[in-house]
Amino acid sequence: MKREDVENLTPVQLRRLIRKGEYVGPTFGLCKGYVQCNLVIVPKNIAYDFLLFTQRNAKACPVLEVSDVGSRKLKYLAEDIDIAKDIPEYSLYEHGILKGTYNDIEELWRDDFVSFLIGCSYSFEEDLIDAGIPMRHHEEDCVVPMYNTNIACEPAGIFHGNIVVSMRPIPYKKIPLAFSITNGMYRVHGGPIQIGNPGLIGINNLKDTVFGGGAVTIKDNEVPVFWECGVTSQAALLSSKPELVITHTAGYMLIADKKNAELK
Amino acid sequence: MKREDVENLTPVQLRRLIRKGEYVGPTFGLCKGYVQCNLVIVPKNIAYDFLLFTQRNAKACPVLEVSDVGSRKLKYLAEDIDIAKDIPEYSLYEHGILKGTYNDIEELWRDDFVSFLIGCSYSFEEDLIDAGIPMRHHEEDCVVPMYNTNIACEPAGIFHGNIVVSMRPIPYKKIPLAFSITNGMYRVHGGPIQIGNPGLIGINNLKDTVFGGGAVTIKDNEVPVFWECGVTSQAALLSSKPELVITHTAGYMLIADKKNAELK
Structure with a gap:
């Protein structure tokens, strides 16, 4: 089908x-x-x-x-x-x-x-869209951009690795709204881990996506906003x-x- | 000392x-x-x-x-x-x-x-007090009232039991504030599980406290508000x-x- x-x-x-x-x-x-x-x-x-x-x-x-x-x-x-x-x-x-x-x-x-x-x-993207916040990876028909960071996960037994994040470019005036909506959904990652300065978490080139994520357009009035990503568990599984x-x-x-x- | x-x-x-x-x-x-x-x-x-x-x-x-x-x-x-x-x-x-x-x-x-x-x-009581919400068990110098409920925990392996709750009488006008403050602290139980009708969760007499909790005064303008309590884990340990x-x-x-x- x-x-x-x-x-x-x-x-x-x-x-x-x-x-x-x-x-x-x-x-x-x-x-x-x-x-x-x-x-x-x-x-x-x-x-x-x-x-x-x-x-x-x-x-x-x-x-x-x-x-x-x-x-x-x-x-x-x-x-x-x-x-x-x-x-x-x-x-x-x-x-x-x-x-x-x-x-x-x-x-x-x-x-x-x-x-x-x-x-x-995915669970918080619907609310972001309802609030008029664009999802660039939907518009450009690709998988959400994902990046490796330099932030080490807290290891546990055999499992270790770095945090993987997803990125969505957000118009700067809508960042408080995007923060507030996602922060209220702590069971699906909660609020952003980084706003606006990817270098601080070890992302030096926004083209270097991982796990099949696309590299999307960031417009002049937009800031890249990063959320922790569930793929972190898969990254830990692979590295462990x-x-x-x-x-x-x-x-x-x-x-x-x-x-x-x-x-x- | x-x-x-x-x-x-x-x-x-x-x-x-x-x-x-x-x-x-x-x-x-x-x-x-x-x-x-x-x-x-x-x-x-x-x-x-x-x-x-x-x-x-x-x-x-x-x-x-x-x-x-x-x-x-x-x-x-x-x-x-x-x-x-x-x-x-x-x-x-x-x-x-x-x-x-x-x-x-x-x-x-x-x-x-x-x-x-x-x-x-304890972690959310400070914020409640700062917001002018009385903590009756402090005023009456006893352990917070705790009760067994009829709500079964989700069992896991050898562990099972019912949820234990703590109760604080809250002036009815302050209930939205108490809800909002505690709901924001999801890492320490979050918002209340029951407001105002203890019989619905199997508490038929507010004098029947457990785990050494006191039975505190509830004033005319107050409603008993119940939060899930960490003692639930101890109750599960004892029953398992x-x-x-x-x-x-x-x-x-x-x-x-x-x-x-x-x-x-």
């Missing part, structure tokens, strides 16, 4: 199509108003370290739910969900190296898997090279039954 | 006296402006379950810091701290039963201990009866170097 066929479905309707392999595309812009989450699946023997990493770096890695060990169900974010089938594309990493992508991981599932659902800045991790593929996220408004 | 001798000390000065056994009293009202925390120490084999319990019940059990395994140091809340010596009184529980209290647990320390520091509503847990003794808390204003 194509994107335009599924645009107006509810989360549960869309997850059913994904479960049957009938929709395998990216989720951006689908199920408007509903929470989309990053997925990280790790074996139980490193789940404590990862949970502690998210606790110590909660603004970058806001955990919305952790499954029970071995369970493919959730309780808070969605009913009627199969974590092994309801995400359109999964990426499997061994020792930090991508080994393959899958539309279904039932065959790979293990009884010791723990799933982490991590909030995403655990034996096995499965994540969603960037852009192919879990769509929850919760609305973004419920994260305020 | 007596309370009046230590009232104006900084956190690090007071912790040094506690470390040497020269101050062994309660911490209420000391080091004004600084964060006081609940302490829970568990062996590593149940630390994942406990960390997950706090993640799933984050409003009641807001974790401010988790130590590294076996470490008696902290990184975020305080420098120059010895977790085994810098709390005036510790309580040791085996299978949910209090086995003893100690002023120093160096002799009991194990390499597999993990310490959880959990936020406390793990082999060994050490906590601070109620009222004898860890005093951090961070200021309450930093938790906003």
Whole structure:
């Protein structure tokens, strides 16, 4: 099925199509108003370290739910969900190296898997748009610009890495509004970590995006504003090279039954 | 040393006296402006379950810091701290039963201990007082009223229990202000869970306080307002009866170097 066929479905309707392999595309812009989450699946023997990493770096890695060990169900974010089938594309990493992508991981599932659902800045973009704040990466039809910073995460067990940020150019008069809106959504990164001086956090060239983010236009009256990004958890997973991790593929996220408004 | 001798000390000065056994009293009202925390120490084999319990019940059990395994140091809340010596009184529980209290647990320390520091509503009371909102339990010189509720915590591994709440009678005209102030401090319980109708959360008699809380006067123009309470984690520890847990003794808390204003 194509994107335009599924645009107006509810989360549960869309997850059913994904479960049957009938929709395998990216989720951006689908199920408007509903929470989309990053997925990280790790074996139980490193789940404590990862949970502690998210606790110590909660603004970058806001955990919305952790499954029970071995369970493919959730309780808070969605009913009627199969974590092994309801995400359109999964990426499997061994020792930090991508080994393959899958539309279904039932065959790979293990009884010791723990799933982490991590909030995403998509959740606050809707409110920013409603407030008349432009989202340049939407206008230019690319993935939000993301950058590595020189800010070290607080390490936890085997996990370490630097914070990854997303950037949106904001008209300078609207910065207080953008700050206020996102600050009120602390469960999806909260307010900005840096406004206007990227060099201070180790970003010397705004063209040097990472994780597939686009390099967007910044207009004369605009200032680059940076928020911590959930991709920080994936960066830590890659640099810490655990034996096995499965994540969603960037852009192919879990769509929850919760609305973004419920994260305020 | 007596309370009046230590009232104006900084956190690090007071912790040094506690470390040497020269101050062994309660911490209420000391080091004004600084964060006081609940302490829970568990062996590593149940630390994942406990960390997950706090993640799933984050409003009641807001974790401010988790130590590294076996470490008696902290990184975020305080420098120059010895977790085994810098709390005036510790309580040791085996299978949910209090086995003893100690002023120093160096002799009991194990390499597999993990310490959880959990936020406390003391941190928002200062702002409420500054805003002219009366704290009846201060006026009546007793511990804040606490109650068991009929609201089940989200269980995690071996841990389960019901939410415990604290109550403050608030003049009805000041309720929006009290809501707004506490809602802005989500790292120490955030806004109220119930306003005005205790029966809805299973509290049928405001005299039935628990955990040593007082039953305070409610004046005619006041409404009882309930916040989730960090004691929820202790209630879960008692009802889940793990082999060994050490906590601070109620009222004898860890005093951090961070200021309450930093938790906003």
